[in-house]
Amino acid sequence: MSPRIVLHIGAMKTGTTYLQHRMLANRAPLAAQGVDFVGDKWSEQVRATQDLLGLGGTDPQIARLSKGAWPRTVEQMLAHDGVASVLSMEFLSFAHAEDAARAVAAFGDAEVHVVLTVRDAAAVIPAQWQTSVTSGGTDDWSTFQRGVRRSTGLGGAAVGLLTRDQARRAFREAQDVARMVSAWGPPLVPAERFHVVTVPLPGAPKDLLWERFCAAAGIDPAPCTGEAKQSNESLGYASTELVRRVNETLSLDSPMDHNKTVKDHLAHKALAPRRRLEDRARLDPATYAFALEWNGRVREAVADAGVHVVGDLSELPVDAADAGHVEVTEEQEPPSEEAVLDAARTAYPVMRDLVGRRARKLRSMGRKPRSKKALERLVRPRRWARRPDPTAAAVADLVVLCRVAVRLRRRIRGA
Numbered sequence: 001m002s003p004r005i006v007l008h009i010g011a012m013k014t015g016t017t018y019l020q021h022r023m024l025a026n027r028a029p030l031a032a033q034g035v036d037f038v039g040d041k042w043s044e045q046v047r048a049t050q051d052l053l054g055l056g057g058t059d060p061q062i063a064r065l066s067k068g069a070w071p072r073t074v075e076q077m078l079a080h081d082g083v084a085s086v087l088s089m090e091f092l093s094f095a096h097a098e099d100a101a102r103a104v105a106a107f108g109d110a111e112v113h114v115v116l117t118v119r120d121a122a123a124v125i126p127a128q129w130q131t132s133v134t135s136g137g138t139d140d141w142s143t144f145q146r147g148v149r150r151s152t153g154l155g156g157a158a159v160g161l162l163t164r165d166q167a168r169r170a171f172r173e174a175q176d177v178a179r180m181v182s183a184w185g186p187p188l189v190p191a192e193r194f195h196v197v198t199v200p201l202p203g204a205p206k207d208l209l210w211e212r213f214c215a216a217a218g219i220d221p222a223p224c225t226g227e228a229k230q231s232n233e234s235l236g237y238a239s240t241e242l243v244r245r246v247n248e249t250l251s252l253d254s255p256m257d258h259n260k261t262v263k264d265h266l267a268h269k270a271l272a273p274r275r276r277l278e279d280r281a282r283l284d285p286a287t288y289a290f291a292l293e294w295n296g297r298v299r300e301a302v303a304d305a306g307v308h309v310v311g312d313l314s315e316l317p318v319d320a321a322d323a324g325h326v327e328v329t330e331e332q333e334p335p336s337e338e339a340v341l342d343a344a345r346t347a348y349p350v351m352r353d354l355v356g357r358r359a360r361k362l363r364s365m366g367r368k369p370r371s372k373k374a375l376e377r378l379v380r381p382r383r384w385a386r387r388p389d390p391t392a393a394a395v396a397d398l399v400v401l402c403r404v405a406v407r408l409r410r411r412i413r414g415a
Contacts, residue, residue, distance in 0.1 A: 002108075006087070009095070011116065014117035014199050016090040016117065020042055045089045050062060050091065112189055113193045114184045116184070120317060121294040123326070128148075132166060194307040210224075236276075237279045238343045239278060239343045246399055250399050269350055283329070298316055337391045344398060
């Protein structure tokens, strides 16, 4: 008898990273109850999803790594000798009906369950902007909010694609729960096997989302006491703005190059620890009203589908009276130049260290880094203030360091 197949297709910014790392931290107690979090590494699930959905695009490295990964992962999940095999990858939420049908069909007669995590749009939108920027986006906060508000207009994501409207395209792709339910839900997956898990509002017990996910996936949470070693850390307003400015000049073609240098090191390692020192991006009144309306659309789509809800749809507020946890500002000023410069001062030594480590790695392989001339162009933090535009000088230095780090990584991998 085949194991139960659980596909977690959580919408972006709905606690997916936390849940994935919670499962990674509890592989042994999960295995003891017959549950397999598929693959030796979670990156195998990423590659399988990229293969299924053809997300390699023009990046040859991603295309090479993901080729054939979906059928291999399906084979592993069906071969599991236990009660359930789980795959959790938020990119699955990008699937359209034909993609979802191919995914479910691959498991034959196995009992397929789908878990969709959803969250209050007022919390999602600022987080979505940060993700857009750390993934290479260049919209500032006010532009992003305007784009999000246009996402329900004529054509939605299609118009966003035609007009290169980053925010409209990104928001519809990542948060169109009605499309996700339509693609993956009944009749493809029966209503009783399609589970919508709501992300608790601020102030809820810290384990509540995990417990809800376990209830949906058929997991006993009691023995799973290991804590998630990583969550998707947010950035402060000034730090996000700094990364955005770096993106404007850097403009990397390869998502892999961007993620392994800008996202992982500049954003997450260098700047995420500053989030409590910085102001947060706050919704303006028009975007807040949009978020409440969007929550209503999500609630309606879930209710109409008649699927299983774990949690409470009231955690997607539709009335301002029920959403006092959200900070709304009539007109939030961009971060000051000094705030952005301060973030750059934090980031510089981290990126300089990254370049040094990659250069040493290349030398250990018997090759010369050939980065001296590029690094000689650096102004360096102690001299930024002497330049006519100190912030521009800081951004230019970080761009140089990112480019050198990317070039070194390419040479290490190609050696």
